[in-house]
Amino acid sequence: MTQNVVSGYASYVNYGYQTGYTTAVAGTRAFGMGNKITHTRRNNMERVFGLGSRNATANVAKKFEGTASIEFVMNNGSFFRSVLGANNDTGGAGPQYVHTYTEANTIPSFSIVTGSELGDNDEVTVLVSAKALTTTITAAVNEVVRVRMECPYKTETVATSGIGSQVTASPYNDDPFTFAQGTLELPSAATIGNVQSFELTINNSLEGVWGLGSRIKTAEVEKIREYNLRMTVAFSQASDLLTKFFGQATGPLTTTNVGTTATLVLTFTNGGATSALRSIVITLANIYLDEETLSKDVNEVIKEDVTGWALSGTNVVWTNNTSADTGSP
Secondary structure (H helix, E strand, O other): OOEOOOOHHHEEEEEEEOOOOOOOOOOOEOOOEEEEEEEEEEOOEEEEOOOOOOOOOEEEEOOOEEEEEEEEEOOOOOOHHHHHEEEEEEOOOOOOEEEEEEEOOOOOOEEEEEEEOOEOOOEEEEEEEEOOOEEEEEEEOOOEOEEEEEEEEOEEEEEOOOHHHHOOOOOOOOOOOEHHHEEEEOOOOOEOOOEEEEEEEEEOOEEEEOOOOOOOOOEEEEOOOEEEEEEEEEOOOOOOOHHHHHOOOOOOOOOOOOOOOOOEEEEEEOOOOHHHOOEEEEEEEEEEEEEEEEEOOOOOOOEEEEEEEEEEEEEEEEEEOOOOHHHOO
């Protein structure tokens, strides 16, 4: 038997949407480009001690827990279905198609299929009934747009064969987006200039549920949903962010109704037209700025850092030339 120690070049990760929190499906799409995955499992072992000995007398395995940490370069918007929950494909017969993702009270489960070519016996693992706990999208000067997802899952299966049938090309082979293809508007139609970096984290606040009779999770329940923002801007005028932070132009309001009900629009586009257009437009409503930091140093460009949140997500609109996001699992 020949077995090899390999690097990540011999590995892959795909995913597919399930019809419920139950049965695994084949992974037929990639999250994006430059995929990375780390999956962590816990048996939640507990040693049992008793009178008469300093050593443990028994060990028991309690609930099984698994979490997949996924990183990728954003080149499509299909993963937003797992984050927000609802999807609608529109756009007629093409060549330009529009996929709109909106909030739902429940988000779909999906299977993550990952494996490594190791020799005679390979590793093929299916992480069953994963859900998107947190999703962070980061755009920064001189970088590609990156996504990080933390996904707890229900259970998994491991096999030593079948790797050939599992490796499937993603249906979305578009180029990745970069910082140069992005714009940030706050409010809508008012572009913020010289944005150095922007980070959006969507938290679905999931809680796993176990019951008597099995170590395996029986449900993953959605609680509150949060949209958290962080951005760094080269400072050129107070009206961009500082005035919005104060609630007025001359300094902080004395009342408690500081903030804005403005809409934030984060757009990435390749600038193409008709069948060549690729874009992702993220629209958030009711933006509130919580903390602002302004640093002044003779050796540095003046930059302000702002954190805050949105109360709701209006939608995410992905435009490409693939007719149906739901066309594959």
